[in-house]
Structures are given as structure tokens and as C-alpha cells.
Amino acid sequence: FYLKNKNNYYALVEQIVNYVIESELPQFFNVEAAMTRKIKALMGIISSTLPFQVDATKLSGVIGVHRTTVINLLYMLDKASLIKMIFEESKTIKKLQKPDKLYIENTNTLHAISSHSVDIGTVRETFCVNQLSHNHEVEYSKQKGDFLIDRKYTVEVGGRNKGFTQISGVENSFILADDIESPFGRKLPLWTMGFLY
Numbered sequence: 001f002y003l004k005n006k007n008n009y010y011a012l013v014e015q016i017v018n019y020v021i022e023s024e025l026p027q028f029f030n031v032e033a034a035m036t037r038k039i040k041a042l043m044g045i046i047s048s049t050l051p052f053q054v055d056a057t058k059l060s061g062v063i064g065v066h067r068t069t070v071i072n073l074l075y076m077l078d079k080a081s082l083i084k085m086i087f088e089e090s091k092t093i094k095k096l097q098k099p100d101k102l103y104i105e106n107t108n109t110l111h112a113i114s115s116h117s118v119d120i121g122t123v124r125e126t127f128c129v130n131q132l133s134h135n136h137e138v139e140y141s142k143q144k145g146d147f148l149i150d151r152k153y154t155v156e157v158g159g160r161n162k163g164f165t166q167i168s169g170v171e172n173s174f175i176l177a178d179d180i181e182s183p184f185g186r187k188l189p190l191w192t193m194g195f196l197y
Helices: 006-029 035-047 056-063 067-079 107-113 120-132 190-196
Strands: 084-086 100-104 138-140 146-149 153-158 173-177 186-189
Touching: 006 035, 006 067, 006 107, 035 056, 035 067, 035 100, 056 067, 067 190, 084 120, 084 138, 084 153, 100 107, 100 120, 107 120, 120 146, 120 153, 146 173, 173 190, 186 190
Parallel strands: 153 173, 173 186
Antiparallel strands: 084 100, 138 146, 146 153
16 A cells, blocks of 8 residues: 555554554454553564564563563564564574564564664664565574574675674675675675565
């Protein structure tokens, strides 16, 4: 519906997010209506923080629910395709564990629900996770680079001037750079990840 109403596009996206939280989560996950306000607050926190590193205890204090409830809400939001949970590469059992990083599911939703201008680095990483996670395993790389893809490829996401320092010496490593048109060595245009969706 972007082409139908460009001026109100983000407002329409925000309405869809609100519909999912207010109508679909209660219907499919038995979420009480009173909890939807806390879920919206949680989404606001996630969207306003640079790739959100999860501190479930802190989140539970901010939104006023138990730590376990926070983790359950995150899993619900992930299943509802409102957020994307990313786990550290070394974790083998991920079910019901706290994710290491959270991203809003896509850049359109990120812009629609964020209460302030969105950091370009967050937009780049959100796009990368969104495009790659549909057909590939995307994990948080704590050692070098931003992400480990299919437990084989290390990627660092950045702008046109992003260097290889953070992935030096890492086999199968690449820079996914915004603001470039064509690949150069191991530096690939970020937009090409859209072909992998």
C-alpha cells in the first residue's frame, strides 16, 4: 500500500503493528488485553536502542513484568514477525533461552514505530538480518564481525568506508557495505542481500 498513500505509509505500518499486538497476540497466544500496553512499550524500547542487546532483568523492571514473562513475550513477538531474535553462535540449545540481540523485523516497521530518527547502522543491520534470515541461519558473532551466516560466513555490516579491521584473519569473511554499487574483492554491496530473500 506504499504506492497508494506515500504520505501516510509509516502510519499505516504502525496501525498494522498495533493490530497484531492488540488483536492477534491475544487471539493466538492468549495474551491478556492489559499486557498489550506493556508489549508496545517493549517494542518501543527495542526500536529506540542500537541493535538491542538483551538484559531481560532490566527489561522486566522497565515494563513491570517478571523476567520469564519478558522472554516469553520476545518469543511471541518473534513468532508474530514483529522482531527477530539473534543468538550467539556458540549456543546450541536456543529454545527458551534469552536471545543475545533483538532487531525489529524489517526496516519499514523500524522507521514506523521508532519515536526518533533511526541510526543508519541499525537500519543496515536490520536489513541484513531481515534479508538473510529467511533462508539462512543468522547468528550473533561475538568474536569478530557482526554476524555468522550458516556457521560458515562471517559478515561485518557498514557504510562504504567500512574497513576489514574487525574481520582481519577470519576465513570466509565479507564486508556488506551500504552506499556502494558493485562488489570489490570481499566487499559486497549490502543491497545484494535482497537477492537472497
